[in-house]
Amino acid sequence: YKDLQDEDFKISFCLFHQRFSTNTLPQWKLAQPFRSIAHNGEINSVEANRFNVLTKSGSIKSEVFTDNELQRILKIILQDSMSDSASLDNFFEFLQANGVDFFKSARAVLPAPWQNAPHMDPELRAFYEYTSTCFEAWDGPAAVSMTNGRFIGCVLDRNGLRPSKYIITKDKKLLITSEYGVLDIQEDNILERGRLQSGEMMGLDLKSGKVLKSNDIDNYLKAKEPYNEWLSENMSYLQEYIDSPFSTVEEIDKDELEAKQRYFNITHEVIDQIIEPMLKDGKEATGSMGDDTPLAAFSKQQRNFSDFFKQKFAQVTNPPIDPIREKVVMSLNTGFGEIRNILVDDAEHAKRLKSASPILVKENLAVLLEFGDEKNPKFDPSYKAKSYSTTFKQDMKNSLESLIDSIISDVRENGIRTIVLDDRDVNFERKSIPMLMVVGRLNTRLLDEKLRHLTSIVTITGEVFDAHMSALMLGFGATAIYPYLLLKTVANLVRKNNPNADLTDSIKKMRTALNGGLLKIMSKMGICTIASYRNSTLFDIIGLDAQIINECFHGARGLLKGLTYKDIETRVEKYHFEAYNK
Known part of the structure; x- marks a missing residue:
């Protein structure tokens, strides 16, 4: 580095990182620091973050770049074969190039854990809640040093999983490093030493020399x-x-309920081993990690569509999180509404309906739909809702494409913003397209049509009765889930001996169990917030055809190719016949 050795070469700051490749193989183009940042750690949510950058691009309007220039730049931000750190650097630099404030950019992509911090300054909390409407955390263990030439800063992840220590000297030098001793500094020259705590940031104004x-x-x-x-x-x-949450469920007569339970595979075994333990303890039953049943593609028994998917988990230097001990940094906070232009700030950006969890019960689903109903006094065009049946009589593939086309048309031409996918009208004549397939295909098409930023996807489904099924819906793009058949099954269990028994405690326990299961699944990948997990596609697929993976589950990895759309339809028809012809 002869340029650095030249005596005429003078600098006011230095950003340095000695990188060990973890998520990618060593390459010169991935050597750090990049143009804006140096990142010690891993971005566990990077797949979701990359997807969400594309989502946000649908609403971006820049005062610096034309629309054509933005399209070219967005392709650069999301180059192929990039490391997680390189993607973060590109996005941060994009914000800086468009005039977004340096510190706002840093705290938008790497926020402090504000959701479960009751003692946080209300004004600061308001800043983080406001930015969460347009930004999700780039989540994972991280000590990120960054600069725009005027300011230089260092921010620590919400868990504090990477060290960051600082020394301020009497001769006005600031040194922030992963450990003390990087440079030899005389003890009598040290004015102050300390370290950043979880979620904290430190900076320096190079123009005024002020330490922040x-x-x-x-x-x-x-x-x-x-x-x-x-x-x-x-x-x-x-x-x-x-007024009274957790108190009501769907009204379904006995014969129809039993047929639906057979169709959606809520068997006596499922009730005994999965649902009743959640109902009793408010958490998932403890079970072994082993599974000696045949793969779903080869099984001769009825299998759930979710059985084709296996969760990924954190590896290498990438620690999972204990969601119980670290609950202060975990969050299932869920928002409904448009994602507006991330390059500007105004009151419209704060327009949001919020829920403490993506698992809905009948009461809060009703409120959400009231905001989307033009005939209701609560109506707001930002949440205009329409319900779409995911059932069909024949030709599942064409029925799926026809459904998606009609939704795309309604979003573009009729201002639909809350898309409700509903399989409740499964009956003797109508079968349902697997809800996960519909969610994945719709999510992909909305992104391709540059409409994803406008919409929230809500699923009303009998397919979901455990945390894995819930995580799949969210991981492939659903905003929220109303598991109506699970809740009705719970109500029947509670009211078996007392038809007038109060459901509040039981439904609350079931929702708590699903919430806890979601937090556990997220934490296995080292992800803390549901906003950073949504669209992450953190699953391996075993036994589905490449066409289904590419069209519905793009971003997930197919380990073993298998069943086609027609094969899935054949299975659905078999399950439907057996459920409704008992």
Whole structure:
């Protein structure tokens, strides 16, 4: 590095990172630091983050670049064969090039854990809740150093899983490193030493020479805009409109309920080993990790569509999280509404309906649909809703494409913003397209049509009765899930001996069990927030045809190719016949 050795070469700062390849093989183009950042750690949610960058691109309007230039730039941001750090660097640099504030950019992509922090300054919390409407955390263990030439900073992930220590010297030098001793500094020259805590940031204004501690940056950010006022005017939680949550379920007569349970594979074994333990303890039953049943593609028994998918888990230097011990950093906070232009700030960006969990019960689903109903006083065009049946009589593949085409048309031409996918009208004549297939295909098509940023996808389904099934729906794009058949099954169990028994405690326990299962699945990948897990496609697929994977589950890896659309339809017809002809 002869340029660095030249005596005439002078600098005001240095950003350095000695990188060990973990997620990619060593390559010169991936050597750090990049143009804006140096990143020690892993971005576990990077697949979701890359998908969400494409989603956001549908609403981006820049004062710096034309629309054509933006399209070329977005292809550069998401280059193939990039490391997770390189993707983060590109996105951060994109924000900087478009004039987004340096510290807002840093805290938008690497936020502090604000969701479960009741003692956080309300104004600061408002800043983070506001930014969460357009940004999700690039989640994972990380100490990220970054600069735009004027400021240089370092931010630590919400778990504090990478070290970051600092020394300020009397001769006005600031050194932030992963450990002490990187440079020899005389003890009598040290003015201050310390370390960043979980979720903290430290910076330096190179123009004024002022050191900015985490509190300084927080005070600056919360004062930038009237975030609290914007949220008060535009954001609502579904719970605010409910007097008696967890008290009602769907009305389904006995014969139809039993037929639906047979069709969706809620067997006596499922009730005994999965549903009743959740109902009793409010958490999933403990079970072994082994599975000696045949793969779903080869099985002669009725199998759930979710059985073709296997969860991924954190490996190498990438630690899973204990979601119980680390619950303060975990969050299932879910928002409904459009993703607006991330390059500007205004009150409209705060327009959101929120839920504490993506698992809905009948009461909060009803409130959500009231906001989307033009005949209801609560109606807001931002949440205009329409329900679409996912059932069919014949030709599953064409029925799927016809359904998706009609949804795309309604979003583009009729202002539909809350898409409700519903399989409740499965009956003697009608079968259902696997809900996960519909969600995956719709998510992909909305992205291709540059409409994904406008919509929220809600599933009303009998397919979901455990955490794995819930995680699949969310991992492939669903915003929220109403597991109506599971909740009705719970109600029947509770009211077996007392038809008037109160359901509140039982439904609450079931939702708590599903929430806990979701947190556990996320934590196995080292992801803390459901917003960073949604669209992550963190599953391996065993036994589905390449066409189905490419069209419905793009981003997931097919380990063993197998059943086609026609094969799946044949199975669905068999399950339907057996369920309704007992």
